[in-house]
Amino acid sequence: MTQVSDILxxxxxxxxxxxxxxxxxxxxxxxxxRAILAVNRDIxxxxxxxxxxxxxxxxxxxxxxVVLRAHAFCCSMLRxxxxxxxxxGSGDKRVDKTMQAQAWADLEKDLLDRYxxxxxxxxxxxxxxxxxxxxxxxxxxEVGRRHARH
Numbered sequence: 001m002t003q004v005s006d007i008l009x010x011x012x013x014x015x016x017x018x019x020x021x022x023x024x025x026x027x028x029x030x031x032x033x034r035a036i037l038a039v040n041r042d043i044x045x046x047x048x049x050x051x052x053x054x055x056x057x058x059x060x061x062x063x064x065x066v067v068l069r070a071h072a073f074c075c076s077m078l079r080x081x082x083x084x085x086x087x088x089g090s091g092d093k094r095v096d097k098t099m100q101a102q103a104w105a106d107l108e109k110d111l112l113d114r115y116x117x118x119x120x121x122x123x124x125x126x127x128x129x130x131x132x133x134x135x136x137x138x139x140x141x142e143v144g145r146r147h148a149r150h
Contacts (some may be wrong), residue, residue, distance in 0.1 A: 002058035015073050035070035043123045068115050074107035
């Protein structure tokens, strides 16, 4: 059986966060849980976390796909956290952390593109090119109104 701790270690390696400084254990586990649900939905699998294991055994392309999707979820969390970053200067010194959120967003987009490509390669019959876009809420504008309604 694939161990959750092994997958989390792979995910932390991909994030460059082996020491757990960027995201806490609960955050990374949440990303893995969401990734398993996404992979189940997108390629028709039935993986689930049971204790420290994933059943059925997660191997090969499916394991890579879960880690890839979890990595994208982690980038989303890091982008949210970085959105409040600041820029300041004093004399000849300047610190600018305002671009971190954009960097995480760019990485998330690249990872999701790779994920979508892998899904279509693994099972084109289940991946008709339309993946669930996630939490997207359209804005509806009406003529004569100044504000959008959700």
